[in-house]
Amino acid sequence: MVRKPAAKQSTSNVSKDELLKYYRDMLLIRRFEEKAGQLYGMGLIGGFCHLYIGQEAVVVGLEAAAKEGDKRITSYRDHGHMLACGMDARGVMAELTGREGGYSKGKGGSMHMFSKEKHFYGGHGIVGAQVPLGAGLAFADKYLGNDNVTFTYFGDGASNQGQVYETYNMAELWELPVIFVIENNQYAMGTSMKRSTKSTTLFGRGEAFGIPGEQVDGMDVLAVKAAGEKAVAHCRAGKGPYILEVMTYRYRGHSMSDPAKYRTREEVQKMRDERDAIEHVRELLLQGNHATEDDLKAIDKEIKDIVNDSAEFAKESPEPALDELWTDIYAAETSAETTA
Amino acid sequence: MATEILMPALSPTMEEGTLAKWLVKEGDTVKSGDILAEIETDKATMEFEAVDEGIVGRLLVAEGTQGVKVNTAIAVLVEEGESADAAPAPKAEAAAPSAAEPAPAPAQAAAPSAPAPDQSPDWPEGTPMKTMTVREALREAMTEEMERDETVFIMGEEVGEYQGAYKISQGLLEKFGPRRVVDTPISEMGFAGIGTGASWGGLRPIVEFMTFNFAMQAIDHILNSAAKTLYMSGGQMGSPMVFRGPNGAAARVGAQHSQDYAAWYAQIPGLKVVMPYSAADAKGLLKTAIRDNNPVVFLENEILYGRSFEVPDMDDFTIPFGKAKIVRPGKDVTIVSFGIGMTHALDAAEKLAEDGIEAEVIDLRTLRPIDYATVIESVQRTNRCVTVEEGFPVCSIGNHLSAYIMENAFDYLDAPVINCTGKDVPMPYAANLEKHALITAPEVVEAVKKVTYR
Numbered sequence: 014m015v016r017k018p019a020a021k022q023s024t025s026n027v028s029k030d031e032l033l034k035y036y037r038d039m040l041l042i043r044r045f046e047e048k049a050g051q052l053y054g055m056g057l058i059g060g061f062c063h064l065y066i067g068q069e070a071v072v073v074g075l076e077a078a079a080k081e082g083d084k085r086i087t088s089y090r091d092h093g094h095m096l097a098c099g100m101d102a103r104g105v106m107a108e109l110t111g112r113e114g115g116y117s118k119g120k121g122g123s124m125h126m127f128s129k130e131k132h133f134y135g136g137h138g139i140v141g142a143q144v145p146l147g148a149g150l151a152f153a154d155k156y157l158g159n160d161n162v163t164f165t166y167f168g169d170g171a172s173n174q175g176q177v178y179e180t181y182n183m184a185e186l187w188e189l190p191v192i193f194v195i196e197n198n199q200y201a202m203g204t205s206m207k208r209s210t211k212s213t214t215l216f217g218r219g220e221a222f223g224i225p226g227e228q229v230d231g232m233d234v235l236a237v238k239a240a241g242e243k244a245v246a247h248c249r250a251g252k253g254p255y256i257l258e259v260m261t262y263r264y265r266g267h268s269m270s271d272p273a274k275y276r277t278r279e280e281v282q283k284m285r286d287e288r289d290a291i292e293h294v295r296e297l298l299l300q301g302n303h304a305t306e307d308d309l310k311a312i313d314k315e316i317k318d319i320v321n322d323s324a325e326f327a328k329e330s331p332e333p334a335l336d337e338l339w340t341d342i343y344a345a346e347t348s349a350e351t352t353a
Numbered sequence: 354m355a356t357e358i359l360m361p362a363l364s365p366t367m368e369e370g371t372l373a374k375w376l377v378k379e380g381d382t383v384k385s386g387d388i389l390a391e392i393e394t395d396k397a398t399m400e401f402e403a404v405d406e407g408i409v410g411r412l413l414v415a416e417g418t419q420g421v422k423v424n425t426a427i428a429v430l431v432e433e434g435e436s437a438d439a440a441p442a443p444k445a446e447a448a449a450p451s452a453a454e455p456a457p458a459p460a461q462a463a464a465p466s467a468p469a470p471d472q473s474p475d476w477p478e479g480t481p482m483k484t485m486t487v488r489e490a491l492r493e494a495m496t497e498e499m500e501r502d503e504t505v506f507i508m509g510e511e512v513g514e515y516q517g518a519y520k521i522s523q524g525l526l527e528k529f530g531p532r533r534v535v536d537t538p539i540s541e542m543g544f545a546g547i548g549t550g551a552s553w554g555g556l557r558p559i560v561e562f563m564t565f566n567f568a569m570q571a572i573d574h575i576l577n578s579a580a581k582t583l584y585m586s587g588g589q590m591g592s593p594m595v596f597r598g599p600n601g602a603a604a605r606v607g608a609q610h611s612q613d614y615a616a617w618y619a620q621i622p623g624l625k626v627v628m629p630y631s632a633a634d635a636k637g638l639l640k641t642a643i644r645d646n647n648p649v650v651f652l653e654n655e656i657l658y659g660r661s662f663e664v665p666d667m668d669d670f671t672i673p674f675g676k677a678k679i680v681r682p683g684k685d686v687t688i689v690s691f692g693i694g695m696t697h698a699l700d701a702a703e704k705l706a707e708d709g710i711e712a713e714v715i716d717l718r719t720l721r722p723i724d725y726a727t728v729i730e731s732v733q734r735t736n737r738c739v740t741v742e743e744g745f746p747v748c749s750i751g752n753h754l755s756a757y758i759m760e761n762a763f764d765y766l767d768a769p770v771i772n773c774t775g776k777d778v779p780m781p782y783a784a785n786l787e788k789h790a791l792i793t794a795p796e797v798v799e800a801v802k803k804v805t806y807r
Contacts, residue, residue, distance in 0.1 A: 051404045054361030117587035127586035139577050145543045149550020179543025270364035272397030341588035342622050344646035
């Protein structure tokens with residue numbers, strides 16, 4: 014293995030507990046996704062299933078910069094975001110298997126999950142649609158006069174949708190507290206950046222609207238966290254939106270049915286070997302004497318247990334009752350009076 | 354412990370595949386993420402990765418084998434020092450449950466014909482009335498609701514400083530300020546999405562489209578984001594909001610600006626759809642729409658904006674959804690319409706009365722939910738029905754009503770139901786052609802004469 018040395022990175026301002034938390038959270042996402050891939054292969058998960066393996070440092074780093082009340086919204090590659098914001102692995106896995114114990118009672122599936130309690134607003138299957146929706150959540154917070162921010166995640170592929178730029182324009186015009194997080198994993202399904210745009214950077218597209226932005230190493234959770242804190246401070250100070258283009262890489266296919274003909278096996282292997290975000294934190298922990306191999310093994314075991322438990326739950330949870338077909342189409346009719 | 358590697362399902366529809374090539378051999382050590390084999394599905398050749406780490410004990414299926422069923426054991430993975438024979442007896446994992454059970458019949462999707470129609474008056478007898486235009490009625494509804502609820506706000510093109518492209522929001526900016534009367538750039542898709550997100554964040558947006566023709570740019574958010582989220586979230590969060598604006602033909606504005614979207618939106622579960630005719634209905638229904646906890650598509654009409662009607666002068670006047678109104682009682686034929694179609698329906702009824710035909714005219718007012726009970730009860734009395742709308746004929750509201758009446762009142766019908774609609778052409782510009790493209794009162798009269806055999 015020829016990993017880039019992690020030694021240079023300063024970890025002086027990061028506590029041992031924080032590093033261990035990032036390690037644990039990223040590992041949970043990876044093991045969860047591996048298990049999801051396995052359950053898909055067994056026919057327990059149907060339809061589309063987009064795995065987050067390789068991109069774990071993005072959500073874990075940004076969640077480290079969030080506070081209670083902040084909101085998040087993303088695309089259909091959403092399992093990692095849900096686990097990172099504290100949603101229960103059981104509920105997520107049971108939604109993947111389409112069972113009653115899932116977050117949406119089995120009616121949403123992999124791409125459409127929500128948790129009002131954890132301020133997770135989906136889970137959206139139409140590429141780019143979550144961008145104005147996220148700005149709308151930020152619009153509500155600004156209207157209501159609180160200091161929450163909304164993390165609006167989308168990919169390099171969604172960056173070519175027109176509604177993204179309509180949203181940039183309005184978000185800056187109205188100074189909405191929204192952080193646009195472009196998870197640039199370099200492939201829009203099977204189309205590489207090179208084949209879809211002449212732009213070399215995506216964060217720079219905010220300039221036309223007056224939105225500041227920067228590119229971030231998305232394989233380094235500490236770098237993501239630092240950038241997230243800067244963006245959050247900008248938003249909370251009432252200065253409007255901020256763009257983070259987080260350079261990351263997905264190891265797996267776009268969805269489970271991806272023939273992987275658009276990139277070489279060597280390219281994927283090289284990223285795994287040299288830039289893996291979890292290995293990076295693992296080295297920081299070991300080198301800084303924050304943890305021993307045995308400590309990390311114990312965490313691995315703990316995570317494996319959580320994931321296995323979620324898979325068991327997701328298999329055992331019953332399918333939704335057939336009358337669920339007819340519920341949740343309409344909400345109870347009218348608003349309570351809230352005289353201004 | 355030895356584990357079996359099973360033939361994976363690599364696409365939503367895959368049942369079997371070809372094990373094209375093994376990329377590992379017995380005795381190889383593999384770790385999570387290593388490519389084990391190439392598998393051909395009906396769509397593509399895909400790489401199959403290891404999930405667990407271990408040593409390849411045995412390959413159970415030779416490469417080149419076709420028709421390998423999903424979930425068949427294809428290899429055994431063992432731990433170091435373990436014999437491949439330690440593999441457990443093959444057992445199929447609990448397969449995905451089958452979806453064979455039939456779904457129960459829709460309980461209330463199609464309204465049962467049983468309930469008696471509600472034809473209670475919309476306001477108490479003796480209520481003082483005032484004359485106002487549809488435009489004023491809509492403005493009054495929004496003003497009252499914005500006064501009532503701080504979370505209600507309006508956004509759209511030209512709603513503020515311009516005072517509304519059709520003057521519906523005139524004066525609102527001065528009264529409520531720019532926080533609650535938000536001028537947007539020309540970005541229908543963007544602001545429809547922002548409005549929907551705001552509804553999830555605790556607000557009650559009124560999203561005004563300058564016309565519903567422009568809402569085509571935003572229809573993804575109306576359907577996929579606003580209408581479906583309550584269901585997709587298992588009831589956790591819905592979209593309490595109103596999408597409103599003029600719909601249908603105005604006058605001489607050509608094909609792109611002249612279309613009735615009633616039938617389009619009425620098809621979508623999760624939406625409520627309103628299309629008022631009179632000023633009283635416009636006011637009472639818009640207030641109900643703003644208070645409703647679901648996304649409401651509120652279809653107005655430019656030609657009706659300036660028409661005057663009597664509106665009850667009372668506090669907190671609302672009209673419930675799903676309650677049609679018998680605007681003109683009659684015994685010979687039921688004419689069902691809504692929105693501007695009512696103009697032609699009522700004109701026709703007037704003309705028919707001169708010829709001794711007493712037409713009953715029903716204004717549906719809301720298209721989702723539809724008040725089937727009132728329609729059926731009327732048809733059971735008159736035994737004949739003509740529907741009137743401005744939209745295209747194919748898959749129209751009238752088509753739907755015809756089917757519903759056939760299923761639920763077939764034995765009462767003395768003639769086939771006739772649907773009067775706009776013509777099946779893009780709206781032309783020329784004055785004479787436009788007139789012919791739209792539904793007219795004489796066409797309604799002719800249809801009624803046909804079903805009454807006069």
